[in-house]
Amino acid sequence: xxxxxxxxxxxxxxxxxxxxxxxxxxxxxxxxxxxxxxxxxxxxxxxxxxxxxxxxxxxxxxxxxxxxxxxxxxxxxxxxxxxxxxxxxxxxxxxxxxxxxxxxxxxxxxxxxxxxxxxxxxxxxxxxxxxxxxxxxxxxxxxxxxxxxxxxxxxxxxxxxxxxxxxxxxxxxxxxxxxxxxxxxxxxxxxxxxxxxxxxxxxxxxxxxxxxxxxxxxxxxxxxxxxxxxxxxxxxxxxxxxxxxxxxxxxxxxxxxxxxxxxxxxxxxxxxxxxxxxxxxxxxxxxxxxxxxxxxxxxxxxxxxxxxxxxxxxxxxxxxxxxxxxxxxxxxxxxxxxxxxxxxxxxxxxxxxxxxxxxxxxxxxxxxxxxxxxxxxxx
Numbered sequence: 111x112x113x114x115x116x117x118x119x120x121x122x123x124x125x126x127x128x129x130x131x132x133x134x135x136x137x138x139x140x141x142x143x144x145x146x147x148x149x150x151x152x153x154x155x156x157x158x159x160x161x162x163x164x165x166x167x168x169x170x171x172x173x174x175x176x177x178x179x180x181x182x183x184x185x186x187x188x189x190x191x192x193x194x195x196x197x198x199x200x201x202x203x204x205x206x207x208x209x210x211x212x213x214x215x216x217x218x219x220x221x222x223x224x225x226x227x228x229x230x231x232x233x234x235x236x237x238x239x240x241x242x243x244x245x246x247x248x249x250x251x252x253x254x255x256x257x258x259x260x261x262x263x264x265x266x267x268x269x270x271x272x273x274x275x276x277x278x279x280x281x282x283x284x285x286x287x288x289x290x291x292x293x294x295x296x297x298x299x300x301x302x303x304x305x306x307x308x309x310x311x312x313x314x315x316x317x318x319x320x321x322x323x324x325x326x327x328x329x330x331x332x333x334x335x336x337x338x339x340x341x342x343x344x345x346x347x348x349x350x351x352x353x354x355x356x357x358x359x360x361x362x363x364x365x366x367x368x369x370x371x372x373x374x375x376x377x378x379x380x381x382x383x384x385x386x387x388x389x390x391x392x393x394x395x396x397x398x399x400x401x402x403x404x405x406x407x408x409x410x411x412x413x414x415x416x417x418x419x420x421x422x423x424x425x426x427x428x429x430x431x432x433x434x435x436x437x438x439x440x441x442x443x444x445x446x447x448x449x450x451x452x453x454x455x456x457x458x459x460x461x462x463x464x465x466x467x468x469x470x471x472x473x474x475x476x477x478x479x480x481x482x483x484x485x486x487x488x489x
């Protein structure tokens with residue numbers, strides 16, 4: 111009987127001991143957690159990983175500097191990136207998600223900074239000639255935006271940008287002309303290219319692109335571009351005269367340059383105008399401000415002309431009979447007078463612009479022939 115009692119007591123004591131140990135273990139775990147021991151251990155692990163990656167990238171950089179001691183910064187950084195990319199599996203042993211970005215170049219006060227970024231599990235490392243630096247968590251950092259390419263036409267500018275660390279963010283496109291004080295927002299989009307429309311040709315514009323990350327942080331880049339200059343055709347209309355050059359081309363916003371001098375009998379040339387009778391006078395020093403092709407018309411003033419005009423002869427005509435003679439000249443007729451007449455007499459006449467019409471009668475008895483000439487005047 112005593113042996114059985116001793117066994118029962120031993121079993122109960124064992125169970126109690128286990129329970130006490132579990133309670134003490136729970137208390138110890140809570141105490142460790144509460145005092146931050148686990149957090150400190152986790153942080154130490156993260157920092158150790160970051161130090162390993164930094165040293166790994168430094169060795170890559172030093173290796174390229176050793177292999178090419180006289181190489182430029184761009185050559186060494188480019189080679190370091192290529193080696194890192196080719197052996198990316200080595201980095202993936204230290205992190206699950208690895209990205210090696212493109213080489214970038216920045217100029218500041220004639221100093222050129224060439225670098226690239228490596229992102230491992232959201233941690234950003236900058237590799238440049240002077241150092242390898244851990245910058246922080248990708249989600250906590252500002253985005254990067256750079257203008258990649260700008261093209262223009264006479265009334266549009268197209269800008270293309272590149273961004274990084276802007277996943278899910280927006281891009282704001284601003285513009286102002288050389289005459290504007292402030293930028294105006296033209297578009298907000300996720301697209302990395304944008305076309306500004308409705309612009310004036312031959313004008314300089316300042317473009318500002320702003321990357322707005324999901325975390326609210328921003329980065330911007332500013333560039334300038336001048337719209338293209340269109341070429342237009344000027345056609346010359348001699349407007350009653352003659353001209354050897356029928357047309358010429360001219361660039362918008364530039365002086366018209368040399369223009370031909372037309373000719374016209376009995377008239378003096380007064381210049382080229384945008385209308386046949388009125389319009390704006392255009393000469394070699396005029397700035398071409400028309401956004402289309404135009405025709406220029408010669409303007410004239412008539413000279414003081416006295417012209418001898420033969421009014422003709424009807425041949426045989428009975429005494430007292432009449433005939434009508436019409437003549438047109440190259441200037442407005444103001445008056446007339448006889449130059450020569452043989453047996454004729456004017457019954458009536460009319461002047462219409464540069465045309466004169468006369469009714470002439472054979473006023474000589476026993477004559478069946480008449481002939482006449484007159485002077486016409488422009489003044």
